[in-house]
Structure formats: structure tokens, C-alpha cells
Amino acid sequence: MKELKVGLLGIGTVGGGTYTVITRNQSEIARRIGGNIRIVQVADRNLELARQITGGQVNVTDDAFAVVNNPEVDVVVELIGGYTIAKELVLKAIANGKHVVTANKALLAVHGNEIFKAAAEKGVIVAFEAAVAGGIPIIKALREGLSANKIEWVAGIINGTTNFILTEMRDKGLAFADVLKEAQRLGYAEADPTFDVEGIDAAHKLTIMASIAFGTPMQFEQAYTEGITKLTSQDIRYAQELGYRIKLLGISKKTEAGVELRVHPTLIPEKRLIANVDGAMNAVVVKGDAVGPTLYYGAGAGAEPTASAVVADLVDIARLQGTSAEQRVAFLGYQLDQQQALPVLPIADVHSGYYLRLRASDKPGVMADVTKILADLKISIDAMLQKEPEEGEAEADIIILTHTTQEKIMDAAIAKIEALPAIDGALTKIRLETLSR
Amino acid sequence: MKELKVGLLGIGTVGGGTYTVITRNQSEIARRIGGNIRIVQVADRNLELARQITGGQVNVTDDAFAVVNNPEVDVVVELIGGYTIAKELVLKAIANGKHVVTANKALLAVHGNEIFKAAAEKGVIVAFEAAVAGGIPIIKALREGLSANKIEWVAGIINGTTNFILTEMRDKGLAFADVLKEAQRLGYAEADPTFDVEGIDAAHKLTIMASIAFGTPMQFEQAYTEGITKLTSQDIRYAQELGYRIKLLGISKKTEAGVELRVHPTLIPEKRLIANVDGAMNAVVVKGDAVGPTLYYGAGAGAEPTASAVVADLVDIARLQGTSAEQRVAFLGYQLDQQQALPVLPIADVHSGYYLRLRASDKPGVMADVTKILADLKISIDAMLQKEPEEGEAEADIIILTHTTQEKIMDAAIAKIEALPAIDGALTKIRLETLSR
Incomplete structure (x- = not known):
């Protein structure tokens, strides 16, 4: 040679x-x-x-x-x-x-x-x-190692900065802004952190993986991107009480209707290996029709x-x-x-489970109203957590985890729930993936 | 084409x-x-x-x-x-x-x-x-994906049958023999399970990985192999109390003196991703000098x-x-x-941490004798767990985790400890790897 x-x-x-x-x-x-x-x-x-x-x-x-x-x-x-x-x-x-x-x-x-x-x-x-x-x-695994498979989905922690921030928020109960400052001081986050914390960097990487997984051209401009700037350590804690971790996931799935291409904070059951990938480390789960789920873990930067x-x-x-x-x-x-330019599904058409946090006055009938709205739209509840009102407050947090439904149906339910007189302010909605199939 | x-x-x-x-x-x-x-x-x-x-x-x-x-x-x-x-x-x-x-x-x-x-x-x-x-x-990852690295070590759960058995023993507190029977009934274990439960199958796979990792010929006949047949659910439970899981690991490390090539039950800190690989799944950690630790997870059979x-x-x-x-x-x-035929280290020359379980009469001075033997041989203790004697018994279990030492030094210490009058019967020795460096 x-x-x-x-x-x-x-x-x-x-x-x-x-x-x-x-x-x-x-x-x-x-x-x-x-x-x-x-x-x-x-x-x-x-x-x-x-x-x-x-x-x-x-x-x-x-x-x-x-x-x-x-x-x-x-x-x-x-x-x-x-x-x-x-x-x-x-x-x-x-x-x-x-x-x-x-x-x-x-x-x-x-x-x-x-x-x-x-x-x-x-x-x-x-x-x-x-x-x-x-x-x-991971490119070699997707392109070559799994070449016998129809790839069904890819889900990855593919941005170390945000994973570091989320890990610190969880471990120390700190707010996003405080951890970001610390991350910048340590060199884990850039002076202008937009690309990382808004999920754009992850969407770039997801776009490339989706292209390889499904044989599509690059379709970055159609990716849905939602960062971690609005996440609260409270939601991270509630998720944990329910047995979940919140990670910024890049998810791409092939469905009958097209390809999902989305980056957003996601609840994952804590027993999944990828839920335990902490600090600045990266991991990608690839699901192939023959091989089943496989996971690849290591340093994503440096x-x-x-x-x-x-x-x-x-x-x-x-x-x-x-x-x-x-x-x-x-x-x-x-x-x-x-290559086939499969349509990228708008986020409204995506199917997902959901974490909802609402603030409601502590009166009888509120839960009945909320669950009726969900039931009417055929959204089934997987788990619920009702907190006691804090000392001197008349309202308390209610957390609902739902099974899979379509985003636009969930958004319709949320609009109706927010219109209830007993509900205070906007709901918090975070997507949830079990990564089980 | x-x-x-x-x-x-x-x-x-x-x-x-x-x-x-x-x-x-x-x-x-x-x-x-x-x-x-x-x-x-x-x-x-x-x-x-x-x-x-x-x-x-x-x-x-x-x-x-x-x-x-x-x-x-x-x-x-x-x-x-x-x-x-x-x-x-x-x-x-x-x-x-x-x-x-x-x-x-x-x-x-x-x-x-x-x-x-x-x-x-x-x-x-x-x-x-x-x-x-x-x-x-994993072959593609080792041969190609990590080709820029000096590989330092490889450690894997590379036999699904034994990982299934160990997971069941832990989850249900059952004895090896009972779980094996169940595994055979479910088709997870063969009628003659020797190759799996004695670690021979894992040693075959480890031999191949070591050859690729370190550029050596196949040296299977020099692999050290110890199965899971003597493991008790009690040891699995004690390990868990101390924050560890027991897995049948294939480990190959390159050292100054040669190559380690060994399959045996191993305590791993529960916070390591690989400690959480359960059931019949496989996972391999590869440590490269440039990339650091990487992990590969998926179905190892089927x-x-x-x-x-x-x-x-x-x-x-x-x-x-x-x-x-x-x-x-x-x-x-x-x-x-x-290829270079690097010498394979005899198990007596291998360095490892250790889990020791001993049964001692509940008298003052026993622990002082035991710890003095270890100290004299410069074996440092990482953690210790002293159980109360069961109702009506005069003896109790003592569990000691040690930092890294050489196997022959540990064996010398064990011989001395077993010779103490207050010690009842043989010590149980299980190797421990932190997989941290």
C-alpha cells in the first residue's frame, strides 16, 4: 500500500x-x-x-x-x-x-x-x-454493521453539552440557567450555547443518521427542534418520582405516513440503558427489524x-x-x-407518549374534568401523580403520563384542559418514549 | 456489481x-x-x-x-x-x-x-x-471503528445464557441449579450447558476479540476460564448491598507483562452501564487510548x-x-x-480487585487478625460488610472488598486467613473490576 x-x-x-x-x-x-x-x-x-x-x-x-x-x-x-x-x-x-x-x-x-x-x-x-x-x-454501525436490517428507528443522546446540563440539573436540583453558567465556566458549553441548548446540533446529527437509516436525502430543514432551555428541575424531579429520566433525544422513526425527525426533551423509563447515560457522554439506540435494539455508547466530543x-x-x-x-x-x-425522499412528518402528526404537568385548585371535580377530556379524545393515562398543595397555597401540581397518542390530539386536549376554570396557567408538556418496540 | x-x-x-x-x-x-x-x-x-x-x-x-x-x-x-x-x-x-x-x-x-x-x-x-x-x-467496531486506537482492554458480557441465569438468580433470589433448569425449559440453556455455564463459550469469543484488539494470534488454550456454577444468590445479594452486580465477564487487558485473557464471575459497580445489562442481552466495553471507553449492546444470540x-x-x-x-x-x-504472540499471563499474575466472603466466629480480635494479614501483604480494603450472626448461630458472614492486588498475593492472604482458628471453612473469592480506567 x-x-x-x-x-x-x-x-x-x-x-x-x-x-x-x-x-x-x-x-x-x-x-x-x-x-x-x-x-x-x-x-x-x-x-x-x-x-x-x-x-x-x-x-x-x-x-x-x-x-x-x-x-x-x-x-x-x-x-x-x-x-x-x-x-x-x-x-x-x-x-x-x-x-x-x-x-x-x-x-x-x-x-x-x-x-x-x-x-x-x-x-x-x-x-x-x-x-x-x-x-x-455509529456511522459505521448504521451503514455497515446493520446493513442487513430494515431500520425502524434511531434515538440518541447526541449532544454532550445538554446531557451534561441535564445531569447536573438532576443531581444538584439546579435551574437550567445556573448549570449553563457552570458548564460555560468548565468549557462544556460555548459562550453562545444556542446550537447546543436549542437542539440544533443534535438535529444536524440526527439528520445524518436518519438519512443513513432510511435511505433518504438530508432533510434538515424539516426537522423539528426543541431545546432544553424551558426545562425545570421540578419536572426532572417529578419524572424521576415516576421512574423516568429526561434526556434531550434525537429521534427518527420510519412510519407508514413518513419519517419522524425530531429533537426534544424526552422522558425515558429509567430502566433503559440509555436513560443512564450521564454527563457529557453520548449514546445511540438503533432498532433494526432483524437485530432488535442495539446501543452504542462513548464520548461524543473532545x-x-x-x-x-x-x-x-x-x-x-x-x-x-x-x-x-x-x-x-x-x-x-x-x-x-x-434514495427516497420520504416525507418528514410535521410534529403535529407524530405519535408519542406525554408527560403533562398542570396546576389546579384543590377542589373536588377537577380530576374528573381533566380525565374526561382525555378519555373523550381516547388518550389513555399510564400514571398520575397528585401533589399536596404547598403550605398556604390553594393549588397543587398534578402530573399525568399518557400512553401514545398523536400530538395534535394531545394539543387539542391540552387546550381544553387549560380552558377549565380550576386550571391555573399553561400546561407543561414533555414527550415520552418507552423505546420498548 | x-x-x-x-x-x-x-x-x-x-x-x-x-x-x-x-x-x-x-x-x-x-x-x-x-x-x-x-x-x-x-x-x-x-x-x-x-x-x-x-x-x-x-x-x-x-x-x-x-x-x-x-x-x-x-x-x-x-x-x-x-x-x-x-x-x-x-x-x-x-x-x-x-x-x-x-x-x-x-x-x-x-x-x-x-x-x-x-x-x-x-x-x-x-x-x-x-x-x-x-x-x-463488535468485530467491525474493534477492527475498523477503533482502528486509530491502542486498545487497552476489552470486557464483555458475551454469553447470553449465563447472563440470563445471573439475572434470574438476582431478581428471584434462586439458586444456580434451579435457574438453570428453568433456563433449559425456556430454551435459553442447552441440555448440556457446560460450554455456557463453565465460561468456555465466552472464552472462545474473548479469544477472538483479544486477537483483534492486541494484534495477537488466537491463544484460546491459554485463556483462564471459570464459570458461574459455584456462585450463590447470597453472594449476589451481598454484592448488591455493597453497590455491585455480579456478571460473567470476559476480560482481556494489555499490560507491560503480557495479555490478560480471562473469563470469570466479576463484581462491577452498579453505576456502570454494563452492570445493568440484564437477561440474555450482551454488551462489550472497549477502552481505547484515544476514544476512551465505548460500549456496544444488543442481542447476543437468536x-x-x-x-x-x-x-x-x-x-x-x-x-x-x-x-x-x-x-x-x-x-x-x-x-x-x-501479529505478535504476546505472552498470556497466568491467572496468578493477573491484577484485580477482590470480593472475599468469610465465615467467622463472633469473637473480638477476628477482624484485627484478618485485616492485619491483608495489611502485611499491602492489600488495601475498599469496603467491608459485617453481618450479624443468624439466630442461634455463633458465626457470621464478613464480606471484604479489596483494591487491586495481584492474584497470587491475594491467594497467599486467603491461605493465611483460612488458617486462623476463628475462620470457618474456605473463603469465597470473586474478582472485582471497576472498569473505570
Whole structure:
């Protein structure tokens, strides 16, 4: 095997990790593939940092296009992030006949259809294991390990920042805003945390997994996204009293009517393995028709865990040099010409269980009114928790868990319940998934 | 891509599942690989069963060698099991230039070195995802997904029968023998359960994983194997009181002195995800130097879960037709000529934490004697549980959890403790792994 020559775009956290892992594990990697992976050029705006990390062993530049146009480079590793320049660089690398490895989920979720089409035309590989769930080889599991299956659904904790925040809220009973501040201080959350806490980052990753699972194009713009900013530690506690944990899940299911593609806080029974994935860790459950449920767990971010995925992609590419497109795994599991643009269900059409929290005056008849509204709409109750009014208060919290129903039916019920005179203010609604089938 | 023509040896549980999955998911598979996988011949001693399952769509024979010698067959799927005929058939298939897919862990753990050497000489693929942990794509994760890492250790619940038995013993407080009978009645355990309950099946699978993780040849004959037949529900309960679960773990670690390769009942902290893998499910934790700990969970046995792995191997082979050996993943992750026969540590040299249960007369000074013996040997105590003597008894159980020490030092301590006059009978020793580093 000839040596694989790598051009690295960006030598920040993940880029630095990639350099470290390739250097430190050079001999293991060589023993595996019978050849070498060598970084021949690094581009970073911070030339000083690039020189420091590479110790003068590698040509460094602040011009990313110099790497993409470098005839010596076989494969470009894009670790810059964002949609604009990253897209230009990736498309240019492809046009130059270079393979691409990227950790950029935003880029792929939004521009993946265009990028993979270009790569197919040039016969190059675009690999992206690091784009979803960091070091967990979930892309390989979905694309290859479970290729015998009709995938029925995918559900994952695919954002470490929010999982860290939810874990802290539960463990310490703190409010979202306080934990976020602490997370920012510790470096678990960015200064502008919007992408993480509003579920956008998770929706990018979910979009990619759904495409592979169901053979659809990327349909990010149709994903439903709801973050964790409105979650209260009270709801987390009530959920726990009922035997559930609240996680920010990315869920994609194939149904008769289309594909569900949704990110939102979700109650999960505490006995499910994924309910016990805490801190910044990630996990994805994949349900296949033959294999049943399988789960993949590990670090979803960080320098070396993410580099582990980047370098695994490089190892694959090193090995696949000289192969034809049909000898390689299709970019997104299914052949591009076999993709089907299944409709993405609006959230109103999705089926889910629900956690409802309402505040009601402590009078006889309230529960009868509420349960009648639910019964009339054929929403069946799974569990109920009625708290005593606090000292000196006339109202108390009532928590209801429902079995599966359609979101629009639940919303109709909620509107009717909120209109009851004994009900104070808006209901809190959180979706619930048993992940049992 | 040309059609991949499959010859199936054995159409029992897994063979039947394989037939079903290929047939049912034909169109998904074709959309993935851009070609077809077709079973062209089936061999089974039970011709009637073979005809019934295949519905007259496929040539059936009771002569397995007819399949192996069939010039139309591209790949032989060996689902017969055992060492003798299976080995002959696999070697003959290889000699005939056919690729092989097998679920036979015993065959690979014992004769793998010879089989892979033969396959390398003929330039054919021998794939075996189904041989370890059923439907969990753990071979792919180890060989490819984590290829950037130095693997530090692997620890897995890789035998569903024993995990089912241990789960029942814990949940119902029953004795091993009673649960085994129930498991046999339900079909979770074989009439002769020796391979499962004595840890031999797990050692086969561990041998294969260790070879991939550390780049060693198969060294099954040097694996340490201890089953679950002597475990009591009392120990399971005591462990639980101390915050641990007992699982039959296959553990392989790379150390300075060599490789640990051992299967035995193991205490694991209950907060570890793998401690919560119950029933017949399997899970494997892999610790890589870059990625950290990752976990893979799913069904470790059963018709369709195992078929999921068999068919995934067929999908890989369909795609890889026409590639050279260097364009394919090495059979065992590392190139065969790069394997290193690292010494397997005798169990006396292994380092582990320990659970000790002793029965002592309820007299002052006993604990001082015991703890002095441990202290003299520099064994530090992590936790201790002293039970009150039962009504009318003069002796009580004492449980000690120790930090990591070497097995031979622990055995020396145990011999000294057993020699104390106040100690009644033999100590119970169970190894303990925190799986934290």
C-alpha cells in the first residue's frame, strides 16, 4: 500500500487531537493497514499554534486553499466547521479529486446532498464518522454493521453539552440557567450555547443518521427542534418520582405516513440503558427489524475521542485507495440513486407518549374534568401523580403520563384542559418514549 | 456489481434466520449495495426442513461438500458449528477459492490461525461478525471503528445464557441449579450447558476479540476460564448491598507483562452501564487510548440477531468482490505478518480487585487478625460488610472488598486467613473490576 498523504484544515481541538493520535499510534496503525498515514500539510489561521503542535515536522500555512490545491495531498481533513468556507473548501477538494474527511455535521446536514453528489461524480470518498457522536463508530454501525436490517428507528443522546446540563440539573436540583453558567465556566458549553441548548446540533446529527437509516436525502430543514432551555428541575424531579429520566433525544422513526425527525426533551423509563447515560457522554439506540435494539455508547466530543473517528476514516481511505465506487460503502448507506425522499412528518402528526404537568385548585371535580377530556379524545393515562398543595397555597401540581397518542390530539386536549376554570396557567408538556418496540 | 451467490451450510436457527432476513430485506439490501445477494444452495441433514424453509426456491442437499465444491457458489456460510467437520468444510471452501462467512467462535478460537493463514494464501475473505456477541457489530467496531486506537482492554458480557441465569438468580433470589433448569425449559440453556455455564463459550469469543484488539494470534488454550456454577444468590445479594452486580465477564487487558485473557464471575459497580445489562442481552466495553471507553449492546444470540451479523458480512463481501487483499480489512484487524504472540499471563499474575466472603466466629480480635494479614501483604480494603450472626448461630458472614492486588498475593492472604482458628471453612473469592480506567 502506498502512503496516504493527509492535508489538515484546522489544528484546534480536534485537529490537534488528530495530529497527536496519528503521531502517537503510528506503529499500531501501520501494523493494521500495512502502510502509513502521514500529515503532509496543515492549514490554520494560527500559524504559531500550528508550528508548535507539529514541532516543525510538517509544512504549515494559513491558506486553507493551498492545502486543498496541493497536488501531494491525497485526502483533505476538514476540521474548520461552519457552512461557508468549509463548504467551498470541501467542494474544491472534491473537484481536485481528493478524498475528504470531515467532522462537520452542520455542513453535511445542510449541504450534504450537494457534497455527496459532487463526490460521486468525481469518484472520491467523503467520510464523516466524527460528525455524529464523536468517537462512537455509529456511522459505521448504521451503514455497515446493520446493513442487513430494515431500520425502524434511531434515538440518541447526541449532544454532550445538554446531557451534561441535564445531569447536573438532576443531581444538584439546579435551574437550567445556573448549570449553563457552570458548564460555560468548565468549557462544556460555548459562550453562545444556542446550537447546543436549542437542539440544533443534535438535529444536524440526527439528520445524518436518519438519512443513513432510511435511505433518504438530508432533510434538515424539516426537522423539528426543541431545546432544553424551558426545562425545570421540578419536572426532572417529578419524572424521576415516576421512574423516568429526561434526556434531550434525537429521534427518527420510519412510519407508514413518513419519517419522524425530531429533537426534544424526552422522558425515558429509567430502566433503559440509555436513560443512564450521564454527563457529557453520548449514546445511540438503533432498532433494526432483524437485530432488535442495539446501543452504542462513548464520548461524543473532545479532542482525542473525535480524532479517533477522524483517523478511523483515514484508515478506511488508506485501505480503499484504488477501489471503484461500487467496491466502497455508499456514502449514506444507500446508493445515492436509490434514495427516497420520504416525507418528514410535521410534529403535529407524530405519535408519542406525554408527560403533562398542570396546576389546579384543590377542589373536588377537577380530576374528573381533566380525565374526561382525555378519555373523550381516547388518550389513555399510564400514571398520575397528585401533589399536596404547598403550605398556604390553594393549588397543587398534578402530573399525568399518557400512553401514545398523536400530538395534535394531545394539543387539542391540552387546550381544553387549560380552558377549565380550576386550571391555573399553561400546561407543561414533555414527550415520552418507552423505546420498548 | 455482479450478484453474490451464497451456499448455506446448516439451516437450523441461525441458518433459517439468515434465509429469512435475506429474503425479507432483499430490496433494502439491493438499494444499499446496488446488487443482489442470492442463496443458491442449502445443505442440511434435515432435507425436509431445508425444503420447507426455502419453499422449493433453492437447491437443497444433505451433502455439505456439494455446496463447498459447487462452482456456482461465491461464498460459503458455515452455520454447522463444532470443530471437526466445520473445519474441513471451511478449509475446503477456502481451497476452492470461495469466501467464507462463519458464526463458529469455537472453530475460530481454536483453529483460527490455520484458517486465516489458508485464506490469506488463497486471497479469500473469512468474515465472522456473528461469532462474537450475535447481532452487535463488535468485530467491525474493534477492527475498523477503533482502528486509530491502542486498545487497552476489552470486557464483555458475551454469553447470553449465563447472563440470563445471573439475572434470574438476582431478581428471584434462586439458586444456580434451579435457574438453570428453568433456563433449559425456556430454551435459553442447552441440555448440556457446560460450554455456557463453565465460561468456555465466552472464552472462545474473548479469544477472538483479544486477537483483534492486541494484534495477537488466537491463544484460546491459554485463556483462564471459570464459570458461574459455584456462585450463590447470597453472594449476589451481598454484592448488591455493597453497590455491585455480579456478571460473567470476559476480560482481556494489555499490560507491560503480557495479555490478560480471562473469563470469570466479576463484581462491577452498579453505576456502570454494563452492570445493568440484564437477561440474555450482551454488551462489550472497549477502552481505547484515544476514544476512551465505548460500549456496544444488543442481542447476543437468536435467529435473526445472529443472521443480522451474517448478512452484514455478506453485504461486505458483495461489495468487496474484485478487491485485492490490501484493499480489505485484515482478518483480525492487524496484518497477519504483523501479529505478535504476546505472552498470556497466568491467572496468578493477573491484577484485580477482590470480593472475599468469610465465615467467622463472633469473637473480638477476628477482624484485627484478618485485616492485619491483608495489611502485611499491602492489600488495601475498599469496603467491608459485617453481618450479624443468624439466630442461634455463633458465626457470621464478613464480606471484604479489596483494591487491586495481584492474584497470587491475594491467594497467599486467603491461605493465611483460612488458617486462623476463628475462620470457618474456605473463603469465597470473586474478582472485582471497576472498569473505570
